[in-house]
Amino acid sequence: MxxxxxxxxxxxxxxxxxxxxxxxxxxxxxxxxxxxxxxxxxxxxxxxxxxxxxxxxxxxxxxxxxxxxxxxxxxxxxxxxxxxxxxxxxxxxxxxxxxxxxxxxxxxxxxxxxxxxxxxxxxxxxxxxxxxxxxxxxxxxxxxxxxxxxxxxxxxxVPDAAVAGTAPGKRKRQVNVLAGPMLTPGDLESLRELMEQFQLRPVFVPDISDSLDGVLTDQDFSPVTIGGTPVSEMATLGYAKATLVIGASLQKAGELLQEKTQVPSYFFKHCYGLAASDALICALSEIAGQDVPERIERQRAQLQDTMLDTHFMLGQLRIAIAADPDQLNALIDLVNEMGSEVVAAISAANAPVLADAKTASIKIGDLEDLELTAKAHKAQLLIGNSHAVATAERLGIPVLRAGFPLYDIIGGYQKTWIGYRGTRQALFDLANLVINFAHEEIAPYHSVYAQKPENERQQVSPSCH
Structure with missing residues (x-):
């Protein structure tokens, strides 16, 4: 708590x-x-x-x-x-x-x-x-x-099931996905591929992976979005076999959809890290009624090996994080799995999910609060959006960019964080930041008996007698 x-x-x-x-x-x-x-x-x-x-x-x-x-x-x-x-x-x-x-x-x-x-x-x-x-x-x-x-x-x-006559499970392979704002276009693409391995058809609500994924179109200009979830799909949500609600902030939306459609829902606070990815895969296996594909089992084994490889760098690492509530909770869980210590956690707003976060305290504040808290607790790494880069520079620590907005790197919106593969890459990125940044290195010891270089020897004047 x-x-x-x-x-x-x-x-x-x-x-x-x-x-x-x-x-x-x-x-x-x-x-x-x-x-x-x-x-x-x-x-x-x-x-x-x-x-x-x-x-x-x-x-x-x-x-x-x-x-x-x-x-x-x-x-x-x-x-x-x-x-x-x-x-x-x-x-x-x-x-x-x-x-x-x-x-x-x-x-x-x-x-x-x-x-x-x-x-x-x-x-x-x-x-x-x-x-x-x-x-x-x-x-x-x-x-x-x-x-x-x-x-x-x-x-x-979304029409009420009683009025529209929709029947849950009529489309046996359709699964609705209420996608939270912390899911990037890359996350949604990865989740789509994951669900298709279980022979499931996801309907993302909404789907920024199709409308904001950087695909060139034949149109010179469009005053409206090109791609994304068709509005007509909203009438089909009541025929789905299940609904995945990803993000604690969408709890109310998920409950409303379940009430209107009677389609059973699976709620996930996030999909970062091994434990959360396991919960997602188990839910997909249950919905599809089939065993986990060997390819996904291999990805899990690869993540376990990555956790073993990177725990030398990430174990007991003091980390400062600034993000919106859902993503802050997800990042805390991710680094806690590696034995890191979250010494500064700053949220943009208050939310019920923060009370259950696995850290000592969370402050509702700004980047000044992040900087002061991180400095007081000697943070060694910072996770935040592009606004936090200057904070990391003043603190003299590396920064992993996450959240919104990311304006000082190319393709940040396409980074995958969720699932076994996304978690694996996030751990690689964190470990590489630690390795490549001068991080509390032991200062070289110079013996008083060591012979000094010629240019550093003191010039002793000959004594006159």
Whole structure:
């Protein structure tokens, strides 16, 4: 059980978190022909777009209701209604999410009512799915915004089993996967390959591995996402044999989906490390009704050998970690399996999963808190996003980049962390950082009796008598 230390500072110094609208946008971008519309000023959307473009290095479709001084005071309902009309008319999307920002929330916007007004005023766009979500950026983080958006998408787009007449297990090989924001496109690709080895067909909700995976297309420009989970697939979730919910932050979304579809769910806090990967494989074996393939058994044996090879470098290593709650808990479990000690754990927001984390204490804070705590406990390695690189440089320790955003390396969004193969590579990366970085080396000993080089000998003046 970890002791949670809440924020006491009046401001953030070197902030760790990214905002809830960014998380909501990320969830939206995992659907085909989708576009998020942020209800706020143009700067709110521009800021989010910079984060996405630098991280994924792809064109990102985002729209804004462009609130100005007048609408901020007098009301911006018309901005939402007419903004939805303009997007539906010009871009023909399959899904639009209306995400609030701090400005809209402070102004008192009711985006759910605005969507109802849009439906009443423009019935010709009833074929376009519109989901409104409250995602104020003055609270929460990417993870909470992502979870709230996915929950609302499930609430609006997934039909109740009693009404739609869906029957769990009718599609015997389909498995729904609610994918948390800590899963990279590389993670989803790896998970897809893993499930296909059990002859299962995964339906990722959402699927950023198809829409943000860096594939060139024939289109010069698209105002909406290309690739991702088709919105039409949401009507088929009730026919699946099972649902995998990966990420403690998606607990509510997973329970809602199970309630609406009656499809049994398997909940996983994460899939980092040997124990968590074992739990995932056992669940897939149970769902598929078959033994674990020999190829996967071999990957497990390879991970065990890697753990043996790297424990010399990672055992008792003092590590500092900064991340969103789900990923922070996952990374703590990963390094604990190797006998490392987490001496500084900083979370971007509070969440129930943190209370069960296997570390002494966790602070809800920023990168200044990380730096001070890591320095006080003499951390030897840091794990965090690209914002934490400068912190590691000041501390004089190596850094393993993880999380969002990663803007100072190429392909960071494609790194695989989950399963036996992902865990194996993560351990290699950690061990190599320790080996290649000057790390508490024993200073050379120079004997007082050793003969000094010619150029260092003292010039003794001849004594005069």
């Amino acid at each position: 970890a002791e949670i230390h809440k924020r006491k500072k009046a401001l953030s110094v070197n902030p760790l978190k990214a905002s809830q609208p960014i998380g909501g946008s990320l969830a939206t971008l995992g659907f085909d022909k989708a576009i998020p519309m942020l209800h706020g000023s143009q700067g709110c959307t521009a800021f989010a777009k910079v984060f996405f473009v630098r991280h994924f290095r792809e064109p990102i479709p985002l729209q804004s209701t462009a609130m100005d001084q007048g609408s901020s005071v007098m009301g911006a309902d018309e901005n939402v209604v007419e903004g939805l009309k303009a997007i539906a008319e010009k871009s023909n999307p399959a899904l639009i999410t209306v995400l609030t920002t701090g400005l809209a929330e402070t102004q008192g916007a009711d985006v759910h009512r605005n969507v109802r007004e849009f439906r009443a005023k423009y019935p010709e766009f009833d074929h376009v799915a519109v989901v409104a979500v409250n995602t104020p950026d003055f609270t929460g983080c990417v993870e909470t915004g992502y979870a709230a958006t996915l929950t609302e998408i499930i609430r609006v787009l």
